[in-house]
Amino acid sequence: MKKMKKKKILKKKRHNNTKKIVNAVLIIFIIICTILLIYSGYQIYLWHNSNKEIDVQVEEIEKVSEIEEVEDSPKTEIVNPPKVENKADPYWDYIKLNLINVNFEDLKKTNPDTVGWVQVMGTNVNYPFVQTKDNKFYLKHQFDRKYNTAGWVFMDYRNNKTEFDLNTILYAHGRLNRTMFGSLRNVVKKNWYTNKDNYIVKISTENENSLWQVFSTYQIKTTTDYLQVDFSSDEEYLNFLNMLKNRSIYNYNVDLTAQDKIITLSTCHNDTDKIVLHAKLIKKEKRN
DSSP states (O other), X not given: OHHHHHHHHHHHHHHHHHHHHHHHHHHHHXXXXXXXXXXXXXXXXXXXXXXXXXXXXXXXXXXXXXXXXXXOOTTEEEOXXXXXXXXXXXXXXXXXSOEEEEEOXXXXXXXXXXXXXXXXTTSSXXXXXXXXXXXXXXXXXXXXXXXXXXXXXXXXXXXXXXXXXXXXXXXXOBOTTSTBTGGGGGGGSHHHHTOGGGSEEEEEESSEEEEEEEEEEEEEESOSTXXXXXXXXXXXXXXXXXXXXXXXXXXXXXXXXXXXXEEXXXXXXXXXXXXXXXXXXXXXXXXX
């Protein structure tokens, strides 16, 4: 009988201990879930707050920005045109498009880092862009240099902001609310590609206004091979251009030579992928 009682007592103790462990695990689980919920809620609050601040910033920029379309003049230069004039090639329609001319006086008062303005047809990309001494600052600062995780559109610090390099690169976050380069994800969609009016990027700087024809768009696992800005020879550069062209998910039927300058727009699509657009310079005009 004593042995039976001992067994019952031990069994009860084990049961109580197990119950305590289960309860402790459950409490820990609830605490972890609560912390995660609070953290997620805080992150959502920060995201919405960043978006609000960007919206206010964009409104302020729109109030002071003077942007006009300008027709060709004797100073307008067609850059490296195709050797054969094929009227079916939309290039011959593109070079008739107006350039944009932006007054940067008030923008530079807000931020002396202002370099230019970029428009991408078929997207919401229509912003001034900046440049500083690194590629980090404007990942977490808005146009007026205030801290904001939404960041801003910025030029690679290695690029020449006056003359532009063979490959000039602009970056911005791919915001889910389609601000910054969020709408750049359009360029890998079929309905964007089927509208040939979209294949144009317009840029205005204090030095010149320019027109760029898209020749490659794609989504790719994060890499840096398309971010090269210095080339040791024409052959190396041409190989680079062909790599970008062959990587495109659509065929834009654009010929490239070692004499072409290109613009690269790069943004994050998710934690592992980037959305990239490349366009070549087809028309420019020096400013007074």
